[in-house]
Amino acid sequence: MITDNQIKLIVGSLLHDIGKVVYRSGDGRNHSQSGYEYLKNEADIHDVKILNCVRYHHGVYLKNACIPEDDIAYITYFSDNVAAFSDRREAENPEDGFDKTMPLESVFNILNGNNEKGHYAMQVLDVKKGINYPTATPVKMDDYFYKTVIHNITENLKGITFDEEYLNSLLSVLEANLSYIPSSTSRRELADISLYDHMKMTAAVASCVEQYLEERSENNYRKYLLENAKQAYDEKMFLLYSIDISGIQKFIYTIAEKGALKGLRARSFYLEIMMEHLVDELLMQLSLSRANLIYTGGGHSYILLPNTKHIRESLERYEQEINHWFIEKFDIVLYMASGYAMASANDLKNVPEGSYSKLYLKMSKRISEKKGHRYNGDVIRFMNHRNKEDERECKVCRRTGQLIDDRCPICRALENMSGSIMNKEKKYFTVVCEPLENSLPLPQNKYLIADTEESLLKRMEKDTYIRCYTKNDIYTGKHVTTKLWVGDYTTGDTFEQFAEQADGIKRIGVLRADVDNLGTTFVYGFQRKNGDGKYTTLSRTATLSRQLSLLFKCYINELLKKEERKVAIVYSGGDDVFLVGAWNDVIAACVDLKNALERFTEGTLTISGGIGIYPSKYPVNIMAKEVERLEDHSKAMNGKNAITIFDENHGYPWDEFENKVLNEKLSAIKEYFVEEDERGMAFLYHLVELLRNTEEKINTARYVYLLSRMEPEKDENGKRDKYRKFSKRMYEWSKDECERKQLITAIYLYVYLNRERGEKTDEIDRR
Numbered sequence: 191m192i193t194d195n196q197i198k199l200i201v202g203s204l205l206h207d208i209g210k211v212v213y214r215s216g217d218g219r220n221h222s223q224s225g226y227e228y229l230k231n232e233a234d235i236h237d238v239k240i241l242n243c244v245r246y247h248h249g250v251y252l253k254n255a256c257i258p259e260d261d262i263a264y265i266t267y268f269s270d271n272v273a274a275f276s277d278r279r280e281a282e283n284p285e286d287g288f289d290k291t292m293p294l295e296s297v298f299n300i301l302n303g304n305n306e307k308g309h310y311a312m313q314v315l316d317v318k319k320g321i322n323y324p325t326a327t328p329v330k331m332d333d334y335f336y337k338t339v340i341h342n343i344t345e346n347l348k349g350i351t352f353d354e355e356y357l358n359s360l361l362s363v364l365e366a367n368l369s370y371i372p373s374s375t376s377r378r379e380l381a382d383i384s385l386y387d388h389m390k391m392t393a394a395v396a397s398c399v400e401q402y403l404e405e406r407s408e409n410n411y412r413k414y415l416l417e418n419a420k421q422a423y424d425e426k427m428f429l430l431y432s433i434d435i436s437g438i439q440k441f442i443y444t445i446a447e448k449g450a451l452k453g454l455r456a457r458s459f460y461l462e463i464m465m466e467h468l469v470d471e472l473l474m475q476l477s478l479s480r481a482n483l484i485y486t487g488g489g490h491s492y493i494l495l496p497n498t499k500h501i502r503e504s505l506e507r508y509e510q511e512i513n514h515w516f517i518e519k520f521d522i523v524l525y526m527a528s529g530y531a532m533a534s535a536n537d538l539k540n541v542p543e544g545s546y547s548k549l550y551l552k553m554s555k556r557i558s559e560k561k562g563h564r565y566n567g568d569v570i571r572f573m574n575h576r577n578k579e580d581e582r583e584c585k586v587c588r589r590t591g592q593l594i595d596d597r598c599p600i601c602r603a604l605e606n607m608s609g610s611i612m613n614k615e616k617k618y619f620t621v622v623c624e625p626l627e628n629s630l631p632l633p634q635n636k637y638l639i640a641d642t643e644e645s646l647l648k649r650m651e652k653d654t655y656i657r658c659y660t661k662n663d664i665y666t667g668k669h670v671t672t673k674l675w676v677g678d679y680t681t682g683d684t685f686e687q688f689a690e691q692a693d694g695i696k697r698i699g700v701l702r703a704d705v706d707n708l709g710t711t712f713v714y715g716f717q718r719k720n721g722d723g724k725y726t727t728l729s730r731t732a733t734l735s736r737q738l739s740l741l742f743k744c745y746i747n748e749l750l751k752k753e754e755r756k757v758a759i760v761y762s763g764g765d766d767v768f769l770v771g772a773w774n775d776v777i778a779a780c781v782d783l784k785n786a787l788e789r790f791t792e793g794t795l796t797i798s799g800g801i802g803i804y805p806s807k808y809p810v811n812i813m814a815k816e817v818e819r820l821e822d823h824s825k826a827m828n829g830k831n832a833i834t835i836f837d838e839n840h841g842y843p844w845d846e847f848e849n850k851v852l853n854e855k856l857s858a859i860k861e862y863f864v865e866e867d868e869r870g871m872a873f874l875y876h877l878v879e880l881l882r883n884t885e886e887k888i889n890t891a892r893y894v895y896l897l898s899r900m901e902p903e904k905d906e907n908g909k910r911d912k913y914r915k916f917s918k919r920m921y922e923w924s925k926d927e928c929e930r931k932q933l934i935t936a937i938y939l940y941v942y943l944n945r946e947r948g949e950k951t952d953e954i955d956r957r
Contacts, residue, residue: 192354192477195239199262199400200479201352202243203393204360205229206266207385208343209244211371214290215336222248228340233347239263240352252416262400264411268419269395276391276539277383277729278374287377291331294372295382296324297733300725301715301794308792309381314339315369317662320752321745322370323789331371339367355657357479358672364389365673380725387733393481394494395428395535401477401496402427423535429497430538430728431505431530432553435465435489436561437523442761443814445586449605450810451684451758451770453586456608458761458768459676460630463619463638463659465489466674468526470657471634472508476501480672484728485735487743488763492735494728497532505530515633517573519600521589525564529556543723550713603630610640617663618646618671621656662744675743677762679750685770685806691756692772695945698806699757699776700813702821703799704766705738705787706830711795738765741790749786755779773803774943780833781852784844796831796844798824803836803942840935855923855936862916863940871944873900877920878937881930893924 192200209217209225217224226245229235242263246252247270257263296308308324312335315322346363350356368386375381399415402425408414415422438461445453469483469491476495484492495501509528516524531552540546565573581590586601594602606628610616618641621632629637636656641649649655650670660671661678682688689696712734716725742762750757757771757779767783769776780799787797800820804813823841824832834841842851859874873896880893897917902909923929 191474192357192479195262196397196400196477197352197354197357198237198239199243199265199396200357200393200481201360202240202262203266203269203396204364204389204481205240206244206247206270206392207373207389210373210385211336211340211343211368214331214333214375215340216333222246222251229347232344235347235352237352249416259412260409261411262396264415265396265399265403266392268415268422269392269399271419272395272423272535272538273388273391273729274373275535276727277388277733278376278379288375289377290375292372292375292377292381293329293331294370294384295380296792297382297730297737298324298790298792298794299382300380300718301734301791302711303719304792304794306792310370313370314342315366317744317748320748321741321786321790324792336371339371342367354479355670357481359670361390361480362673383729383733387729387736390481391729391732393479394484395538397478397482398428398494398496401498401501405496405498405500426497426532426534428533428535428538429495429501429505429530430533430549430553431493431495431528432557433465433468433491433493433526433528434557434561435461436525436527437520438489439814439818441520441523441587443811444588445601445810449608449684451682451688451760452608453604454760454770454810455678455680455758456604456611459611459678460604460638461489462487462674462676462761462763464632465491466659466672467621467632467636467638468512469493470672471636472505475504475508484732485739487739488766495530502530512633513569517569519631522564522573523589525561527557527560529553529560538728540723540726543726546726546728547713547717547723554709600631603628607638607640616640616642618643618658618660620646620649620658622649622652622654623656624654662747675739677743677746677759677767679747680758681754681756682758682771688756688758688771689806691775693774694941694943695773696806697773697803697942698770699773700802700804700817701767701769701776701780701799702814702817703780703783703797703833704821706796706798706825708738708765708795715794737790741787742767745786745790746783749782750779753778753782755782767799777801777835777939781848784833798827798830798832799834800824801833801835835935836938839931840938842932842935846932850929850932851935851939855933856939858916858919859936859940862912871941874937874941878934878941881924881934881937890924894921897921 207221207225208228209221209223212224212228213219213221222245226241229244230241235241239262242257242261243266246255246257246263247266249267252263252267293309293312296306296310298304299306299308308326309329310322310324312329312331313319313322343363350360364386368389369384371385372381373383373385373388403411403414441461442454442457445457465486469486473479473482478495482494484494505528509526512526516526531549533549537545537549578590580592582593583590584593584598584601585596587598589598591598597605607630620639620641621636622639623636625637626639629639632638646658658671659674661674661676663673682691685698688698712731716730717723718725742765746759746762746767755771755778756775757769760768760770769779771779780801784797787795798821800817800823802813802817802820820834820838823834823838824830827841827843829843832841832843833847876896877893880889880896883889897920900917901913923933
């Protein structure tokens with residue numbers, strides 16, 4: 191449990207720079223004093239320890255302060271410096287002075303060799319306003335905006351009780367209001383770290399420092415962190431810790447066909463909540479808050495922890511407990527591997543250069559080793575001697591166990607909860623410590639249940655209540671919930687519904703895609719072309735992680751909603767996505783997402799994927815495997831940044847697919863055949879068959895002959911002129927291997943767009 195002193199340290203560190211908002215709203219005093227006065231007089235906070243963290247977080251005031259040598263203000267001061275040194279880096283073309291009208295710059299300005307000047311619009315985090323893309327349009331922050339922000343925060347602070355369960359609400363309040371406000375307005379420095387990210391990082395560092403010093407029985411914070419701060423920066427106070435869950439794809443996609451879409455989405459959401467729960471349980475056991483969580487998504491997480499013996503032993507024990515639970519519930523389908531690297535404050539700010547990247551390499555190596563040797567002898571013997579009597583195969587997940595109506599308890603609970611997961615009224619997902627009807631099991635003897643607001647308030651009064659998660663809602667301190675961004679957009683409940691919504695042939699599309707080279711980007715992405723690694727710091731990778739999570743977990747819902755795409759998100763994590771829907775809208779949604787990512791990241795990141803098109807009754811697990819193969823094909827292409835559709839013969843770099851397949855050839859076919867009858871479709875069937883084998887001279891001749899037969903008998907409205915232009919292009923395209931491949935794909939797409947229900951299946955449909 192987090193102690194009262196630790197809670198005050200976290201709150202004080204989270205609010206230490208609140209005076210910057212007050213100052214920029216027109217208050218003329220230094221931000222330490224204005225923040226102190228604001229919290230005491232406006233937010234009605236009177237706790238001396240919290241106020242000292244705000245009033246004395248700069249050395250110039252702290253060294254003359256009349257406070258005890260063990261005051262937590264010293265920890266906030268030290269942690270603020272660590273966070274500031276990690277995020278503040280001199281710009282490549284620095285200017286003198288401060289400018290409180292400066293907007294937040296984009297962290298993508300310097301990613302992967304980029305050299306841009308993008309910044310964000312002046313706004314709070316409001317998903318309903320659409321994606322806040324980096325822009326080159328001049329933006330000046332004004333007093334009125336800062337006054338609005340401080341008003342929002344004041345209203346919420348008055349509703350918060352500063353105890354453990356309200357810490358997450360405070361984080362949500364600060365994220366909502368400070369995500370697009372720069373931490374530093376110095377013209378000499380990059381302004382790409384938000385005030386929210388800086389304050390959160392300060393709180394994370396502070397929690398680690400407090401526990402590190404506690405284990406060493408060090409109470410003279412003044413001497414250790416103020417007078418001898420230089421030596422403290424070199425101490426290995428921290429652990430950069432990572433969790434990786436294997437088997438997620440297998441767990442999600444191995445299901446029966448009945449209610450497959452609901453089942454997919456329920457399983458995906460269950461694993462997402464489970465990952466958040468794993469992190470929260472660990473943080474609770476370690477007396478830490480979600481301020482220490484750097485990133486979670488897609489079965490991965492990164493957390494900043496104290497480097498103490500207690501923590502290291504707890505991590506080892508926790509991993510063993512979770513894997514034992516996985517074996518009991520899911521056999522060997524799911525597995526947790528974790529690893530950490532010891533770090534100093536200087537390592538976190540990449541001093542000397544290269545030290546920060548080495549932390550990720552150490553973690554990755556340790557996790558890879560564990561994945562290669564999952565189980566020791568004791569675990570294997572346990573698995574081999576489990577009692578398997580009276581166990582049968584579940585008709586949904588195919589695992590053996592004690593069944594209820596031919597389903598294992600987890601599949602049965604998932605089926606019952608699948609409606610609640612997509613129910614807009616039941617947007618609260620509560621963790622309790624007792625099994626309830628239709629509840630889903632979670633590690634550490636906890637259970638998950640869906641609630642309405644009314645049922646949640648009643649459940650909170652019981653001793654069995656642990657915590658609650660809510661989707662896509664910035665809730666204030668008046669609601670004690672953990673906000674999660676979740677990609678949950680949908681316009682249908684079944685594959686059959688989406689097939690019916692499709693244009694042309696009634697099929698569904700399945701997309702799997704993820705960001706290219708993201709692991710390398712996290713390790714080396716902020717290194718400049720000349721080898722300069724000064725920008726490679728914890729603050730920037732944390733900011734990068736949060737921005738990508740915003741796009742793939744939050745903004746993606748608005749992106750699909752704006753274009754009214756007939757699709758459903760099965761999963762969308764920190765860097766990857768799985769969509770199903772009407773096949774033509776899945777293709778369009780993939781293009782939407784690719785273009786949004788390009789704009790959002792200023793072209794610094796790309797995405798590759800695969801799209802398969804199937805009858806609605808096609809087996810889910812086979813669809814998933816086939817589309818994964820298509821995605822792998824795109825990833826294997828030179829430079830990645832590609833899409834593969836139908837099968838491996840139709841893989842293209844994105845520019846080629848958009849410009850040459852869609853905009854050139856498909857558009858040309860649509861334009862010519864817009865006035866043609868079914869005869870035109872028949873011609874295309876024959877053309878594509880010949881195009882597949884144009885290396886044979888006889889087929890080339892037949893192709894030319896077939897084109898000639900398309901010439902209109904009457905020259906009405908310039909039909910013959912249109913025909914000559916069209917047939918000439920079709921012939922020229924057939925002679926070049928790349929153009930011919932693009933043409934075949936375009937014909938496939940046109941035929942699918944114009945196929946009628948019940949039309950006889952032909953060779954074009956058998957791929």
